[in-house]
Amino acid sequence: MVIGQFIIFCSFLYLIGRGLVIGIDKISLNKLELLGSKISGININNFFILLALFFLGNFAFIINFFSGTNKVYFYALILIICLLNFLKFTFPQITVSGVVNFILTPGILAISTISTGLHYDAALYHIHYQNWIRSEKIVLGLANFHPRFGFSSIYDYISSFFWLDNNFVILHYLNLSFLVVFFCFLLSNVISKKNNLFFPSVFLLLFGILDNFGFNGGRNGFLYIEGVGKQDLAFAVVFLISNLLIINSIVQNKYNNQEFFFFSILVLFSIQLRINGLLSLMLLFYYYFKLKNKNYKVILPSSLLGFLWVVKNFLLTGCLLYPIEITCLSNLSWYSSGDALAWKMDIASFHNGLITNRSLISWFNSWADSQFNIGVAKNFIISLFIIFSLKILFLKTSSKVSFTNKAIVFSYLIISYLFWIYNAPGIRLGMGLFLLTIAVFGLSNLEYKYDIKLNRLIESKYVVISIFMFCVIFMPRVNKYSEFLNEPLYNKKIEIFNSATIPNPNGGYGVVPTFERNKEETCGLNLECVPYPTEVKLYKSNYFNYKIFK
Numbered sequence: 001m002v003i004g005q006f007i008i009f010c011s012f013l014y015l016i017g018r019g020l021v022i023g024i025d026k027i028s029l030n031k032l033e034l035l036g037s038k039i040s041g042i043n044i045n046n047f048f049i050l051l052a053l054f055f056l057g058n059f060a061f062i063i064n065f066f067s068g069t070n071k072v073y074f075y076a077l078i079l080i081i082c083l084l085n086f087l088k089f090t091f092p093q094i095t096v097s098g099v100v101n102f103i104l105t106p107g108i109l110a111i112s113t114i115s116t117g118l119h120y121d122a123a124l125y126h127i128h129y130q131n132w133i134r135s136e137k138i139v140l141g142l143a144n145f146h147p148r149f150g151f152s153s154i155y156d157y158i159s160s161f162f163w164l165d166n167n168f169v170i171l172h173y174l175n176l177s178f179l180v181v182f183f184c185f186l187l188s189n190v191i192s193k194k195n196n197l198f199f200p201s202v203f204l205l206l207f208g209i210l211d212n213f214g215f216n217g218g219r220n221g222f223l224y225i226e227g228v229g230k231q232d233l234a235f236a237v238v239f240l241i242s243n244l245l246i247i248n249s250i251v252q253n254k255y256n257n258q259e260f261f262f263f264s265i266l267v268l269f270s271i272q273l274r275i276n277g278l279l280s281l282m283l284l285f286y287y288y289f290k291l292k293n294k295n296y297k298v299i300l301p302s303s304l305l306g307f308l309w310v311v312k313n314f315l316l317t318g319c320l321l322y323p324i325e326i327t328c329l330s331n332l333s334w335y336s337s338g339d340a341l342a343w344k345m346d347i348a349s350f351h352n353g354l355i356t357n358r359s360l361i362s363w364f365n366s367w368a369d370s371q372f373n374i375g376v377a378k379n380f381i382i383s384l385f386i387i388f389s390l391k392i393l394f395l396k397t398s399s400k401v402s403f404t405n406k407a408i409v410f411s412y413l414i415i416s417y418l419f420w421i422y423n424a425p426g427i428r429l430g431m432g433l434f435l436l437t438i439a440v441f442g443l444s445n446l447e448y449k450y451d452i453k454l455n456r457l458i459e460s461k462y463v464v465i466s467i468f469m470f471c472v473i474f475m476p477r478v479n480k481y482s483e484f485l486n487e488p489l490y491n492k493k494i495e496i497f498n499s500a501t502i503p504n505p506n507g508g509y510g511v512v513p514t515f516e517r518n519k520e521e522t523c524g525l526n527l528e529c530v531p532y533p534t535e536v537k538l539y540k541s542n543y544f545n546y547k548i549f550k
Contacts, residue, residue, distance in 0.1 A: 001491045002169075002484075006110035007103065009173045010049065010180055012082070014102075017048030019084035020055055026087065032258075035088065039262050040245050041195045046188045047262075050181045050238070053158055053174075054269050058305055060133065060157035061312055069160045070134035078161075097191055100465060101184045105472050109176045112225045112476040113492050114483040116172055122229025124531065125149060126156055127168070127496055128523050133160040135527060141334025141549040143317040144536045145509065146523075147343055150322040154272035154309075155231035166525065168494045171228050178234040179223065183472055185241055190464045196248055199395070199442030202464075203387050207438045208471040210386065214379035216371065221380045221427065221434035225475060228494055232428040235273040239280065239432030242266035244439050246283045247412075250290075250405050251443050257295040260287060264302035272309055275321060276429070279416050286408060323347075334550040344423075351424035367425060376427050380434060391441055398447040413437060498526050508534040509549065 021034045021044065037044050056078075060069045092098065118127070125148040132142065132149075133156060143150035155174075162170040189201035211222035226233055246263050249255060267284050270277030288299070310320050318335025319328035323344040330337035349356045352370075357363035368374045413436070420430050484490075499513030510528040523529030539548045 001489050002113040003107045003110045005169075006113070006173050006176060007106050009170065010102065010106045010177055013049045013052040013177055015082045015085050016052035016055065016078065017050070018045070019081040020051055021048070022084045022088055023081065026084075037258075039259055040197070040248055041192065042185070042188050042197075046184050047181075049177055049184075050241075050266075050269075053177065054265060056161055057154035057158040057269075057272065060160055061154060062308060064133055064138050064157065065308075065312070067137050068133065068135045069157070070163075075161075096461065096465065097187060100187060100468070101180075104469065105183050106176070106180050108472050109179055109225075109475060110173075111480050111484045112176070113169065113172055114480050114487070114490065116225075116492075116494070117227055118168065118494060118496065119227030119230040121148075122168075122171075122227065123496060126152070126159070126229045127525075128529075130156050130160045130163070131525060131527060133157060134163065136547065138312065138315055139547045139549065140315050140541070141318065141536075143322070143339075144334060144336075144549040145534070145538075146530050146532070147339070150317040150319070150340070150343065151347075152316075153231050153235075153274060154269070155234055159229070166495050168228055168496065169492045172492075172494065175226065175228065175230070175233055178237045179225070179475065182223065182237045182240070183468070187465075187468055190468065191461060196252060196443070196445070197244070199391075199446045200244060200248075200439035201442075202467075203391075203438050203442045204435060205467050205471050206387055206390075207383055207435070209467070209474070210379075210383040212474050214375075214382060216375035216379075219372075219376050219379060219427075220383045221376055221431060223431055223435070223475075226428070231273055232431065235270060235277070236432035236435065238266060238270045238273055239277060240435045240439065242270055243280055243283060243432075243436050244443075246280075246287055247409055247436075247440060248443055249287060250283070250408065251401050251445070253402075253405070255287060255290045255292070257291065257293070257298045260284075260291060261298040261301070263287065264299060268302045268306055268309075271306070274429075275324075276419065276423075278321075279412075279419060282412060282415070283408075334548055347424055351426040351429065353424050354422045363421075373425075373427060384438065387438060388441060391446070394449055395446045396449045397444045399445045401444055409440060409443075413440065496525060498529070499523070501526070501529055504530070504533055506533040506535045508536045509538045 018035075025032055025034055034044060039047065059074075063069060063074065125146055128146065129142075129149050129152045132139065139145075159171050159174060162174055164170060186201040186204060189195050189197040190205070192198065207220065208222050211220045211224075212218045214220060223233055223236060242263060245259075245266070249259065249263075263284060267277065267280045270280055288294070313322055314320055314329075316322075317328070317340070318332045319325075319340050321327045323340040325338070325341040325344070328335055328337070328340050345356065347353075352363065352367040352373075354360065354363045357366060368377075413433075416433050416436075420433060501511035501513055504510055504512055508530075510530050511526075512533050513523060513529060513531060523531055536549050539550065540546075541548055
């Protein structure tokens with residue numbers, strides 16, 4: 001049952017993305033000719049699901065300025081976008097890559113749905129915040145009501161469309177859809193021999209296979225399937241794809257306005273998923289600087305959406321970029337000076353960030369006390385060594401990459417790692433960076449060192465697909481397959497239970513949970529419930545009746 005449901009879900013997202021592209025072509029009188037175009041040599045249809053997710057998230061956060069998202073007419077608009085596909089209807093051609101991308105890959109990944117549950121953070125605040133998005137137009141100072149709402153992302157806005165009453169199984173499908181995008185991206189690259197992303201994609205597949213071996217049973221920093229409702233995997237995929245495409249263009253010295261427009265959308269999406277995506281702006285600005293015939297119109301859509309996103313942050317938290325204290329306005333009635341810094345330090349402390357330690361040595365000792373951290377670090381280094389050794393043994397550089405471009409890429413990776421170590425060096429927060437590091441090893445205009453039959457074997461479509469499928473098959477845990485075989489028609493339901501509540505002991509708005517039954521009891525379905533006793537109270541603004549917590 002779950003296999004069929006997820007395949008239908010991916011097809012639905014694909015139709016939204018394709019409908020959007022057709023609609024844009026129609027509005028532009030086919031001047032753009034997006035349908036059938038390529039981005040860095042990759043057919044745009046490989047990005048339809050990603051474009052759909054980007055649209056849904058931005059559509060949701062914009063309408064949330066004026067209304068909750070749980071409205072019938074918003075779903076009707078999404079349906080209309082799907083119907084645009086009939087304007088350029090073609091019967092799908094059955095190909096090996098099509099079957100792998102749209103049947104086998106989502107079918108295998110869907111098996112992970114068996115016995116999965118909500119991520120702890122989803123139960124703690126993501127579901128609760130999505131309830132506010134669905135029920136109310138934007139509430140000023142909402143982060144005062146629940147401080148973790150300040151860390152919410154566009155993932156919550158996307159998720160707000162996919163509630164089935166008190167069943168959150170589609171939120172798991174949403175998470176898996178980013179994995180489908182990731183694997184479609186890799187398969188497209190490894191099947192196309194002329195694509196400069198062939199070797200980076202092969203390296204990533206090898207990295208994924210090596211993830212199943214090593215210390216503590218494996219895990220080397222490759223993607224893994226999280227509990228329902230968390231956006232770490234989504235951010236890693238968007239961060240990797242956006243950065244890899246930009247770096248590839250820099251290495252190739254190929255710059256054009258159409259690709260810049262697409263890259264700016266991806267970078268914005270990564271920032272909206274997690275503030276760490278701001279680092280990608282360094283690459284994007286360099287790309288824009290290198291454009292010879294700059295078309296300033298291509299930067300307008302992402303700039304406008306980015307501006308509105310900052311406005312949303314400002315209204316929710318009192319900060320332009322939460323939790324960066326310097327961007328907060330302390331004279332606002334709904335912001336208390338120092339709050340953002342306090343929560344930033346709380347997150348850094350939880351993940352053993354360098355910012356919370358006196359020296360690099362004391363930080364490393366503290367971070368390495370976790371067997372999980374040190375195990376992943378060892379496995380990552382071993383995987384990196386194996387892939388680098390294979391590159392040295394069997395590949396060579398066909399044309400030199402300029403020193404400047406090498407320095408830019410190397411500096412960017414170093415800065416990214418320092419940022420990660422300094423703020424929150426959690427393994428799940430670094431997945432995108434680990435993947436990018438592996439992929440960059442393949443971006444040196446590589447070719448085979450020896451002319452042997454093994455080369456043709458490696459490039460064989462069926463060999464490549466076999467390696468690809470091996471990586472996909474081992475994404476769900478092995479026990480998931482036995483559970484699925486025991487109940488292949490199992491209709492999964494993921495519920496959340498409200499806790500019994502008591503009046504807020506601090507006299508603030510709402511009630512607080514008693515947590516009498518289990519840790520999964522949360523405030524998720526009760527807008528008046530907050531997990532932390534607070535003195536914050538709810539007021540109504542004189543301007544359009546917007547609510548304010550202060």
